[in-house]
Amino acid sequence: MNRHFSIICIGILLLLLCGHTFAHKASDSYLRFKVGDGIIQGQWDIALRDLDYAIGLDSNGDGRITWGELRARHHAVTEYVFSRLKVRSIDARCWHQAPEHLVDHHTDGAYAVLRFAMTCPDATNTFEVAYDLLFDLDPLHRGLLQVDHDGQIQTGVLSPEQRKIRVDFENPAPWREFLQFGKEGVWHIWIGFDHILFLISLLLPAVLCWQTGRWLPQHSLRLALWEVLKIVTAFTIAHSITLCLAVLGFVSLPSRWVESVIAASVLVAALHNLYPIIHTRLWIMTFFFGLIHGLGFASVLIDLGLPGQSLAIALAGFNLGVEAGQVVIVGIFVPLAFLLRRTRFYQRYMLNFGSVLIAVIAFIWLMERSMALDFGLWA
Known part of the structure; x- marks a missing residue:
């Protein structure tokens, strides 16, 4: 039973990664x-x-x-x-x-x-x-x-x-406009595989604890959920701040720079699972990189150039849609991770192999975005 359940879970992870590898960039x-x-x-x-x-x-x-x-x-x-x-x-x-x-x-x-x-x-x-x-x-x-x-x-x-x-x-x-942009926010994070992989990289060790130089299973569901809540809340607050500031015109950074730092954030989060430096306050790193991810979310609404009330409606709907899409991802991933946290499969394959695979993909994205190269790995 556990073996079959584990195979299903790693299949989901690989489908997620491979599906992104060959996906076209949204336009x-x-x-x-x-x-x-x-x-x-x-x-x-x-x-x-x-x-x-x-x-x-x-x-x-x-x-x-x-x-x-x-x-x-x-x-x-x-x-x-x-x-x-x-x-x-x-x-x-x-x-x-x-x-x-x-x-x-x-x-x-x-x-x-x-x-x-x-x-x-x-x-x-x-x-x-x-x-x-x-x-x-x-x-x-x-x-x-x-x-x-x-x-x-x-x-x-x-x-x-x-x-x-x-x-x-x-x-x-x-309200129709609100719902349309809410739906677009959900869709935007679900096809934003760099955002998804960043979040999953942070959630992989959330059901574990670092002791005696290695990751060990977290015994308490309450403590695991508390760690997840801190990570998700930090990411939500951070990207909401910069999404609003960017759309309202208070912050403007070159798209190439923003997308490169987003790729770097995925790389850092994945490598941190293999060589952890921050053991108890991962939400701090999450918050810092979440600020950059918010600038990535903002590009759709910035280019539309909406005025006044329409901008407020679109921004509110889009941001709530992003949060709803994020909640779905967390709600699917965390229970599976907690059930598997004690297995060798989780620590060896999902945490270690999964983090290596994410780091490789993020490194390729970083090279593509920062050096204007094209390896055919769209993000």
Whole structure:
């Protein structure tokens, strides 16, 4: 029974690690509408790396997309993206005019910017947006929508599960936006494998105690849960602080620097399980690195550029979603770890081998992010 249970648990761990190893990095596009007088003024920001993956932009294959290469594919870009965006008023479909092509930089790289207008006589207060960009190529892709109508803002998140959003300024429902961004927060941490591996690296020794130069099983469930609570609380408070500060514009650091330090935090946490230095106050290290992880969470909302009340709704929903996703991970992992803590399997394979494997993956991420390399291990 114990052997089979152990095999199942290590299988879950390996699936988690391997699933991330071959996963594509999640992508977002940013779609902004300004509605007035039967015309929708639009701006659509799409990552150049996503367009290159979808239709090919890098004609000479040197790994860099120049303005000349993008300009040569303007017509192809227009055809591709607008075949995957439909806006419909009550009675008829809206038609777009030829877009203006620009380039801008977001926190995660260069984006093609398409500015356009849509003729939509009946789309004054109510219309529907149907979005299907990249879903066939990247199921992790999200379209982040912002609609401005005479200063009133509505937002939404388009995904493979929700490809249509009804915009209704006559009957606004802020709770829907809250739930959408809450769901996005849950999804964001579940696909944020660097955040997950950091948390698991910290939780692996939480059901053990360091005595006589080695890890021994924790005898008390109460003490184990207390250790878990301190770690999770420190991580939650820390990343919530910097998430809010970054989204509100008080803190801004280069994305490459932030992502590199996040990778380093995973590496340090995994190596600490093998050569522990901090034996009783692991929450201090957790809090310090949690501040950096919060900056990583913030990029989605920063690039959306929401004002006022919409920002507060999105930030609250997103942050609570992140916490809910984190609670699910902890709730699944900790009971299994506590049941297995006395087994040789847990200490040799889950703690030691698992930490080595996490450290190797984190080291590769660190090299990729800090030196702009690509080993094909997306994170």
